[in-house]
Amino acid sequence: FQHAVDDLHGLPPRSGKGATHPAIAALANGEGRHIGKGNESVAWSVGNHIVKRASPVAYHPIHHKVHDDIRVINKRAKDQADLSGHFRKAGINATPTEYHEHEGRGYTVQPKLDIDSTMNDAQLKELGESVKGMHAQGYEYRDQLQAGLDDQGKPSIFDLGTVRKGKTQHSEKDDAGSYRNFTREHGSNRRIHDTGFDALEDFGG
Numbered sequence: 001f002q003h004a005v006d007d008l009h010g011l012p013p014r015s016g017k018g019a020t021h022p023a024i025a026a027l028a029n030g031e032g033r034h035i036g037k038g039n040e041s042v043a044w045s046v047g048n049h050i051v052k053r054a055s056p057v058a059y060h061p062i063h064h065k066v067h068d069d070i071r072v073i074n075k076r077a078k079d080q081a082d083l084s085g086h087f088r089k090a091g092i093n094a095t096p097t098e099y100h101e102h103e104g105r106g107y108t109v110q111p112k113l114d115i116d117s118t119m120n121d122a123q124l125k126e127l128g129e130s131v132k133g134m135h136a137q138g139y140e141y142r143d144q145l146q147a148g149l150d151d152q153g154k155p156s157i158f159d160l161g162t163v164r165k166g167k168t169q170h171s172e173k174d175d176a177g178s179y180r181n182f183t184r185e186h187g188s189n190r191r192i193h194d195t196g197f198d199a200l201e202d203f204g205g
Contacts, residue, residue, distance in 0.1 A: 038161070054074055093157060096111060118186050131157075
């Protein structure tokens, strides 16, 4: 119960002692800025990092299962970090994600991305290739695309919480629509095919 209360109020760790990442220690020392609560985690901005703590309380508890077993939610956070590593080895632009446990809670730490700048056509096309790469690995994204630019100006997908194995033609179309919406938000009028990103050259790349 206390875990849920802490997360609903955005409370940081009680102590930085024993933290295995400096950003988690800094968060415990009051150096973080609370960003908000998502479906599976509570997040803070800490220096050049984004720190998320796996949470048993869903942002929409009516639509998402509320877990009281910390082991379940910790494993979910670790699985996301592992998936990020798997994708990166496959050449997919996923944000590097580290998993740590502190005070019995699971944390992920990522480098902070630039989510305010508008991506150019080359960056948007590279991002589309990464979504296509997820499909090639048999995964579906199943959400609005969440991506930013790293410190080298490369597009990077930072939220893998909804990614699941078991891509279907329907989910490919959904992901294509999500990607299309993302490109429009960045001022692009390029069109894509709904089925599997099979004609990225139509983007003008």
